Amino acid sequence: MASTADFKNGLCLEMNNDIYTIVEFQHVKPGKGAAFVRTKLKGMKSGKTLDKTFNAGEKVVTARVERRPHQFLYKDDMGFHFMDSNTFEQIAIQDELIERADLMKEGQMADILIHDETETPLAVELPPFVELMITYTEPGIKGDTATNTLKPATLETGATVMVPLFVDQDTLIKVDTRDGSYSERVK
Template sequence: MISASEFRNGVTVEIDGDIYTIIEFQHVKPGKGAAFVRTKIRNLISGGVTERTFRPSEKMPKAHIDRKDMQFLYTDGELYHFMDVESFEQSAVNASDVGDALEFVKENEMVKILSHNGKVFGIEPPLFVELEVVDTEPGFKGDTATGATKPAKLETGTSINVPLFINIGDVIKIDTRSGEYLGRV
């Protein structure tokens, strides 16, 4: 159990049967009345962010999130298949639990599977990935002065904006958190 006075950024707690992580917190002691803790919390399952206040003495269970390294094997429509590299045990995750987390992940790459009490609720891809450009319009010489970009389709099927000098077959580095182009490899 954790009391509201012990809240810190990144702490995960269980409130009303849902799992939340604390994004921001502030201990408030008004001139009149009792102190309270103002928080901004994110629901880890739905992704929604809400603001909520707690009394400092309020207690709630601390949620333990399991992060397990697994290898992404393949997808067959509605199921994504992963393998534990230590035990070679395979497991399948519904597409609704995966969301857009694997849009920059190729088959056979390592990801972190997030679960609480055995139920998978999310996937963390690697922070940076290197992918090949499979389709883009050719850039023209002299167009680079403005810092313009063009759409490019990657080997995973996702499209992002890249600088004009990127050509088909180039391998580029991408930040998976923002989906931004970082550079050529």
């Protein structure tokens, strides 16, 4: 049990037969009336976002969720296979539990969120940035750096991202896994 005073981003709550994580929250103290906490929650099982308002001091049920580091091994028809870096146990995760699965390559590390009481995986979190090689893109022309024009590029994992015109094929780039956008070239 916790109260709204304990809210922080990433805290997991149990409600409506689902586990929700707090994406963002705001404590509001209006001039007239009681204080309240406005939150944006994301369902771990459903993946849907929910806007919910709690009264200040209201008690909520927290879920114990562990973040365990795993290494991505391979993908087959059973799902994505990961190996625990501490115990070397392997686990298969379904596609719907992984956001931006097209940005994962073999050998990459990721955190698997596991419900502590039931030992069930809830979600897979990739690191904020991954480094991937561009396997195909249209060639750039010298001097194409003046505008913010983008072109599609296919990465080694099969994902497609928009990159600036000056980025060429066989270039290692850094991709933001939160929105799947180009960040920078890797030196």
